[in-house]
Each structure stands twice: as C-alpha cells, then as structure tokens.
Amino acid sequence: MNSDTELAPAVRSILEAARERSGGEGVVDVDARSLPDALAAAEADGRVPVIAEVKPTSPTADGAREDDPVELAEAMVAGGAAAISVLTEPTHFGGSPEALTRIREAVDVPVLRKDFVLDEAGMDVVEADLFLLITRFVDDLEALVTAARERGFQPLVEVHDRVELETALEAGADIIGVNNRDLGRLEVDLETFESVAPEVPDDVTLIAESGVSSPADVRRMRAAGADALLVGSAIMDHGAGDSDVTENTRRLTRAESAETDQT
Numbered sequence: 075m076n077s078d079t080e081l082a083p084a085v086r087s088i089l090e091a092a093r094e095r096s097g098g099e100g101v102v103d104v105d106a107r108s109l110p111d112a113l114a115a116a117e118a119d120g121r122v123p124v125i126a127e128v129k130p131t132s133p134t135a136d137g138a139r140e141d142d143p144v145e146l147a148e149a150m151v152a153g154g155a156a157a158i159s160v161l162t163e164p165t166h167f168g169g170s171p172e173a174l175t176r177i178r179e180a181v182d183v184p185v186l187r188k189d190f191v192l193d194e195a196g197m198d199v200v201e202a203d204l205f206l207l208i209t210r211f212v213d214d215l216e217a218l219v220t221a222a223r224e225r226g227f228q229p230l231v232e233v234h235d236r237v238e239l240e241t242a243l244e245a246g247a248d249i250i251g252v253n254n255r256d257l258g259r260l261e262v263d264l265e266t267f268e269s270v271a272p273e274v275p276d277d278v279t280l281i282a283e284s285g286v287s288s289p290a291d292v293r294r295m296r297a298a299g300a301d302a303l304l305v306g307s308a309i310m311d312h313g314a315g316d317s318d319v320t321e322n323t324r325r326l327t328r329a330e331s332a333e334t335d336q337t
C-alpha cells in the first residue's frame with residue numbers, strides 16, 4: 075500500500091477507522107445477481123446503465139440526508155438505475171451493513187457494498203452482489219479478488235491511474251472502476267477516466283466513478299468508453315434535503331435519449 079501521508083486527512087481517518095472495525099463471524103456465501111447482465115438489461119431498455127449510490131453523507135458532501143435508505147434505493151430503481159451502491163462505512167458516510175441488507179431484500183437489481191475492505195475478514199460482514207476493493211489501499215489485490223470470488227461476490231476493483239490499472243488487470247479484475255476523485259486532495263477531474271479508459275481491455279466491465287453530475291457528463295464518460303456510471307452526490311443532492319431522487323436518477327439514465335433536455 076502507498077504511504078498514508080499522501081492522503082487527504084479525511085481519508086486517513088477513514089482508513090484508521092476501517093482498520094479498527096472487526097470483520098464478520100464465519101465466511102459469507104453469496105448467490106450474486108450479475109452486474110454485467112443488469113447493465114445489459116438497462117442498455118437493451120434504452121437506459122444509460124447507472125449505478126445509483128445511497129450515500130447519506132460524505133467528507134465532500136455539503137449536508138446529510140436522513141431519509142430511509144430503502145425508500146431512497148426504491149426511488150433510484152424507479153428512476154431507471156441498473157444497480158444500487160450502498161455505503162456501509164459508518165463513521166464518515168453515515169452507512170451501515172444493516173441498511174444494505176434491507177435494501178437488497180427490497181430491490182431486485184444488484185447491490186454493491188461500498189466500504190473500505192482491507193482484508194478477507196472485512197468481506198464477511200454482509201452479503202452483497204459486489205463489493206469495492208480499492209487498489210491503492212490493499213497489499214495483495216490478487217489474493218483478495220480470489221477470496222471475494224470464492225465467496226460468490228463480484229469484486230469491483232477501483233483504480234485511479236494507469237499504474238493501478240495494471241495492478242488490477244494482473245490481479246484478474248474483470249469489473250474495474252476508475253475513480254475521478256483523487257484520494258489525496260479529494261478533487262474531481264473527469265479527465266482521469268478519459269486518460270485511463272483507453273488502456274482497459276474490451277472484455278472488462280468499465281465503470282466511471284465520481285463527479286458525474288449532469289447528462290452532459292454522462293455522455294462525456296460514455297463517449298470515453300464507460301459501460302456504466304457510478305453516481306452518488308448528484309442523485310442524493312445532499313444540500314437540497316427533499317430533492318426528488320427518482321427525477322435525479324431519471325435525468326441521468328435518459329441522458330442518451332433524444333427527448334432529454336441536453337444540458
């Protein structure tokens with residue numbers, strides 16, 4: 075793992091909290107809903123494949139939403155989301171494994187567990203269809219990818235540059251997310267995805283993560299090769315309190331339809 079000192083203070087404190095959290099008891103065994111199938115189904119239905127994220131708050135959000143996570147997830151699916159991402163990190167994102175379990179029972183699309191899983195024990199906390207592995211934060215990515223698959227999970231491996239992409243491909247990752255937000259300054263730059271995407275083999279499911287806020291951003295990431303987009307803030311709209319999550323999702327899932335407003 076790279077040294078923590080290059081990380082934003084908020085990220086360092088997230089990692090410290092993650093190292094202190096205990097893993098689950100026993101080994102999880104998941105019968106996962108296929109993400110590639112769900113993305114293809116959205117595409118066949120004329121929707122942009124969007125993974126909408128239930129993120130009550132975050133270090134970069136300008137507020138928090140107290141809504142019931144299940145209602146939020148259902149509203150996202152009603153807006154055309156192909157899959158749901160759920161933050162389970164408790165100390166900085168307001169998430170919980172219990173919320174994920176309730177959401178996975180309520181919707182029939184794949185559910186991604188978004189957390190800072192650093193070792194095998196961290197995988198055994200809750201059943202999900204996918205969970206995130208952040209290349210920069212783990213020592214033996216290949217072993218964790220294998221351990222994830224042994225449990226039935228589809229690992230989503232996050233990278234931020236071409237060097238990390240190489241590591242992810244060598245570890246056998248076949249679902250890769252390029253995070254447009256850098257973990258040093260927490261700044262978003264959509265060019266990150268554009269610079270990494272051309273190096274990704276065609277048989278990898280490629281996801282553009284973070285910073286997608288408008289239909290124009292959706293089209294920009296799709297033009298650069300995104301099979302799907304992972305969107306949190308623009309859908310949760312933290313500052314606005316009761317903003318319509320279904321409408322926020324629909325605006326993005328319809329970004330490639332002719333009748334959409336093109337802004």
Ligand SMILES: O=P(O)(O)OC[C@@H](O)[C@@H](O)c1c[nH]c2ccccc12
Binds near residue numbers: 253285305
């Ligand atoms: O809210 P945004 O900018 O749409 O980003 C969503 C998602 O990409 C972001 O929450 C995220 C990407 N990688 C992470 C790792 C941990 C926690 C959160 C994340």
